[in-house]
Amino acid sequence: MVESSNNPRDKKLRATGYMLKPLWVTLRTMVRVSLPGHRPRTIMYPWEKSIIPDCFRGRPGIILDKCIACQKCVKVCPTTCIKMVQIEHETLGKVKRPEVNVGRCMMCGNCAEVCPTNAMIVTPEFELASYTRDDLIYDPIKLQHPWKAGYEINYEEQLPSNMKGPAAKKGSMELKDTVCLEAKKCISCSRCEKTCPTGAVKMTDTGEVNEKTKKPIKRPVFDDTKCVSCEMCVDVCPKDCLTMKEAQ
Amino acid sequence: MVETTLFSLLHGLALWIGEVAQWLIKVTGIKEIQFIGDWAVTGGPVNFLTILLVCAIFMVAALLVGITCIWQERKVLGRIMDRRGTQVGMLGLFQNFADAIKTLLKELIIPRDADKKLFMWSVTGLIGSSVLLLGLVPWSTRFFVANPELTLLIGLAVFSLAPFFIMIGGWASNNKYSMIGAMRGAAQLIAYEIPILMVVLSIIIMTGSLNFNVIVAFQQTHMWLMFPLFIGFITFFVCGIAESERVPFDLPEAEAELVEGWQTEYGSIQWGLIMMADYLRAYVVSALITVLFLGGWDGPTFLWPEVWYLIKVFFVFFIMIWVRSATVRIRTDQLLKIGWKRLLPLSVVNLGIAVVMKAMGWF
Ligand code: SF4
Ligand code: SF4
Ligand code: SF4
Numbered sequence: 001m002v003e004s005s006n007n008p009r010d011k012k013l014r015a016t017g018y019m020l021k022p023l024w025v026t027l028r029t030m031v032r033v034s035l036p037g038h039r040p041r042t043i044m045y046p047w048e049k050s051i052i053p054d055c056f057r058g059r060p061g062i063i064l065d066k067c068i069a070c071q072k073c074v075k076v077c078p079t080t081c082i083k084m085v086q087i088e089h090e091t092l093g094k095v096k097r098p099e100v101n102v103g104r105c106m107m108c109g110n111c112a113e114v115c116p117t118n119a120m121i122v123t124p125e126f127e128l129a130s131y132t133r134d135d136l137i138y139d140p141i142k143l144q145h146p147w148k149a150g151y152e153i154n155y156e157e158q159l160p161s162n163m164k165g166p167a168a169k170k171g172s173m174e175l176k177d178t179v180c181l182e183a184k185k186c187i188s189c190s191r192c193e194k195t196c197p198t199g200a201v202k203m204t205d206t207g208e209v210n211e212k213t214k215k216p217i218k219r220p221v222f223d224d225t226k227c228v229s230c231e232m233c234v235d236v237c238p239k240d241c242l243t244m245k246e247a248q
Numbered sequence: 249m250v251e252t253t254l255f256s257l258l259h260g261l262a263l264w265i266g267e268v269a270q271w272l273i274k275v276t277g278i279k280e281i282q283f284i285g286d287w288a289v290t291g292g293p294v295n296f297l298t299i300l301l302v303c304a305i306f307m308v309a310a311l312l313v314g315i316t317c318i319w320q321e322r323k324v325l326g327r328i329m330d331r332r333g334t335q336v337g338m339l340g341l342f343q344n345f346a347d348a349i350k351t352l353l354k355e356l357i358i359p360r361d362a363d364k365k366l367f368m369w370s371v372t373g374l375i376g377s378s379v380l381l382l383g384l385v386p387w388s389t390r391f392f393v394a395n396p397e398l399t400l401l402i403g404l405a406v407f408s409l410a411p412f413f414i415m416i417g418g419w420a421s422n423n424k425y426s427m428i429g430a431m432r433g434a435a436q437l438i439a440y441e442i443p444i445l446m447v448v449l450s451i452i453i454m455t456g457s458l459n460f461n462v463i464v465a466f467q468q469t470h471m472w473l474m475f476p477l478f479i480g481f482i483t484f485f486v487c488g489i490a491e492s493e494r495v496p497f498d499l500p501e502a503e504a505e506l507v508e509g510w511q512t513e514y515g516s517i518q519w520g521l522i523m524m525a526d527y528l529r530a531y532v533v534s535a536l537i538t539v540l541f542l543g544g545w546d547g548p549t550f551l552w553p554e555v556w557y558l559i560k561v562f563f564v565f566f567i568m569i570w571v572r573s574a575t576v577r578i579r580t581d582q583l584l585k586i587g588w589k590r591l592l593p594l595s596v597v598n599l600g601i602a603v604v605m606k607a608m609g610w611f
Pocket of ligand 3: 185236239242
């Protein structure tokens with residue numbers, strides 16, 4: 001009985017498997033591809049480009065009038081390459097819009113995924129070489145890109161009202177976050193109302209009256225149908241009385 | 249009619265240049281320097297000029313052939329892998345020149361702890377010995393640089409200088425990868441030199457000469473030595489691939505394990521020259537196989553003998569490329585095993601066959 005061994009040192013170099021078969025395969029390939037009418041598989045890159053699949057994620061792009069300046073993209077970006085900058089726009093006026101440092105961007109598409117209004121999209125652009133690093137910082141105007149079906153990354157959002165069964169009660173991960181107010185700390189500054197990009201916050205009378213100033217106390221009320229969970233109010237609140245909670 | 253050789257052709261040119269110089273000096277009318285003009289047409293200067301011209305022309309031609317070998321390799325490998333290969337210029341012929349310019353423009357870096365003089369000079373020695381080899385193989389009886397009696401011996405002596413320069417270069421880099429690569433290179437080159445010498449010995453026995461012209465003339469009158477000495481031909485071919493450090497015997501480089509082997513620390517034009525030397529050596533091996541086994545410039549007369557020679561060289565080089573594309577790099581122990589246990593006995597058998605054939609008077 002011949003003992004077989006797994007030690008590579010015991011394996012012999014056999015002429016057929018090691019030399020003759022590879023030689024035959026390469027010769028056959030060479031003759032086949034040298035015959036007229038055969039086109040090598042090389043893509044002549046600068047002149048012809050490979051076909052980009054539909055789900056290709058190139059540099060991020062933006063549709064300026066869809067953006068609500070909620071800064072979710074700024075927060076979610078893993079490489080922190082998005083910054084909000086002020087721009088002067090013909091129809092929109094003075095607004096804040098994201099600026100992307102494409103040199104640092106890793107084309108993960110998280111910003112497009114998180115954007116509540118699909119203003120941030122992934123584009124099929126991948127030829128991003130430039131002569132200076134500054135050229136790689138795309139301001140909102142340069143970042144614009146015409147929308148086409150498939151450029152935005154959407155995940156199915158499930159509203160609590162659509163949910164059935166035990167998942168609806170537990171509050172699953174697919175539910176969006178809503179703001180939760182700690183009423184005792186609130187000083188009625190109404191900053192959250194002013195910052196909210198979607199107008200989901202409204203200061204309403206509680207009926208109580210401040211004993212010192214004799215003014216009615218107002219508290220924010222959040223309209224969950226309008227809220228896009230951007231956490232702008234949480235950031236801006238001077239008293240840290242707002243937190244994000246999973247919707248019940 | 250005496251056959252016009254490159255030498256006699258250029259001798260006329262040199263003589264003419266001397267005469268022009270003599271006439272120019274006469275035109276000046278200064279009596280004191282007339283003797284320079286007279287000296288310019290005497291044997292010494294004319295011969296010297298002729299030799300310079302011959303060397304220049306032959307070297308340019310041989311270097312162009314070496315460069316064409318690189319181009320051929322890239323194109324054939326491209327075909328085998330179903331891609332296009334080089335693209336620059338007509339049929340991609342100018343890619344090599346573009347690459348040369350690119351390597352020239354890189355910065356030349358010498359490691360701080362390296363032995364600087366040896367580091368630089370080993371490359372010079374390697375490329376120098378490789379270029380010297382180019383001049384030793386004649387293209388035909390009329391296109392050659394020099395034709396000493398012992399060409400084959402000189403050629404093999406120069407060929408075996410490489411391990412020395414590789415060791416020096418690897419040691420001077422002061423880098424363990426370079427050192428390991430250099431030791432592997434030296435082990436490989438020394439192991440494969442011996443079968444080569446044995447095979448060459450059998451050829452010497454068969455033809456009774458160390459001169460390429462005589463060897464080729466012998467093959468013209470009898471038969472190509474490839475047929476009687478087939479075992480030797482195969483052995484020489486395998487050893488030749490190993491000697492020029494080509495796949496599957498590219499252990500000294502072994503870029504997967506050893507970064508780049510003994511050339512790790514070399515950059516810029518030094519690296520370019522080393523690569524160039526590699527290909528020149530591969531070309532010389534092809535030329536040696538052509539001259540020793542395939543009848544050299546022997547062939548039907550409708551083409552020049554030089555053309556036959558080049559066709560055969562390119563064909564041998566094509567087979568080397570083909571082998572390269574089909575095989576994987578072997579391990580050190582396999583390499584040494586093949587060298588000492590297979591090729592050496594085979595070359596001895598081949599030597600025995602040659603001796604028997606000569607003794608029986610068949611050749
Ligand atoms: S997440 Fe969308 S809407 Fe919000 S700031 Fe970014 S791009 Fe604008
Ligand atoms: S694609 Fe990813 S890395 Fe690039 S800007 Fe968007 S979130 Fe940041
Ligand atoms: S920002 Fe904070 S403190 Fe100000 S009104 Fe909103 S919740 Fe109250």
